[in-house]
Amino acid sequence: MKRRIPLLIVFVFGVLGAIPFLIPHRIIQDADNEFRSSVLRIIVAFSLVLGVGSIIRHHYEKIRRKRENWQYSYVTLISLVISAIIGLFGGIEANGILPTRFVFPFTNYTFRFDIQTLYTNIMVPLGATMFSLLAFFMTSAAYRAFRARNIEATILLFSAFVVMLAAVPLVSSIFPKLSFFSEWILTVPNTAAKRGLGFGIALGSMATSLKIILGIERGWLGGTG
């Protein structure tokens, strides 16, 4: 039973998911629409519960067992609770039941901590900072790895130079044809390689999906298959 029910669910829903793309009949399309709009959303809603539960349990355990960097788990949990309270009760822009805007008396200064203000002033700069670190790692990695050791590496190096230089408007304005050459690299050789990869990935995905739907591949059952 433990194996058969999940296998049956996967078979039924795998087949049901494919049918609407093959049969355009109204009844099939309406049924698929209903399934997507109602059933799928309910299933996805459970993932939120699962996600929040999982993050709380993971960090609670980390703090309890005092694992490496356990102090940071407090930051995660406190941030989770505070942002959830402000988001749920503070409204989008300080218009909820929880007051998230204070005007200091005798001054015009307003202190806001509604979810949009927190997002714009904490999440956005933090996220951008994390991503900008990539530039440093990429420069260091490019300096160490991009060596014209053989013909293939030289072609790669040359292409990278052209695409990088073409992304600089100053160079493109001095050498207008460079931009078009860069476009050609992306449009022809890049597309050819990507299409080849795409076909391979698509065929592999179809084969794997079929194996899972038909119950041939059972690794996803987590050891009970």
Place this chain on the structure above:
Amino acid sequence: MKFFEKLMKIDRRIIYLILALVVIVPFLRPFMIHPKAMPPVENLYNYIDSIPPDKALVISVDYTPDTEPELQPMTIALLRHAFARRIKVGVLTLGVLGLGLAENALTQVANEFNQRATTREDSIIYGRDYVFWGWQTPALTVILGMGERISRVFSVDYYGNKTETLPMMQKIKNYNNVGIVVSVSASATPLWYITYGQTSFGIKVGIASTAVQAADMYPYLNSGQATGLLSGMKGGAEYEELVQTRLGITGRRRATEAMAAQTSAHFTIIAFIIIGNIGFFALRRRKK
């Protein structure tokens, strides 16, 4: 010998420091570089420009704060274009973290236009000229559901209004009333619109992506499945240039401003690669 060895082994902290300087200095002493729009950018611009009055532009804000510097200028430029041409705009996100970014972009551009407006007709009014549908999940449900009925997918908008009660939504029912969906994304979400939305409903799809992601989008541009492509900071700057030169819409151009820093950073990376290769070839020749 030692000199060439040193060329090949520059300390990474020196590389970081030099890169930081060449990125920061252009922001302190900015110089504007005006890019010329490439065909993929111009195609998207022209298509949006030709959207008939009874159809809307849909912008899918599918990025998160980490790629905000690269992608937010594109969303802003697209909104400026649509508002200037009086094209109705519907905005949604497929990821919850895009909500705040979409809200910021809409507020900024609507304020820009409303500050210049002298009459109610000139103004950009929520519900009449644009709607922020917000976020729904899963993406498959949203993309396919919008082909049937948008107000069924987004029964209330981001601000809690009933979507069907908004004036703009009386005419914008599903993809039949949408000119094009532009997915501004740092991931593969534009391809979901092509795979599901375009295959099932024939919707036109435009792509605005990070430079890193753009290479994956070219096959769809070549096949005609993507109407146009804004690629990275340069794509954003090119679109900003088109909006300003062709429509006369002014405003802060963040992508164009960042071109100076990107230019110097690219030159630095190229210089480091050349230095590394000089050392590599010199040592190889000596070993022979």
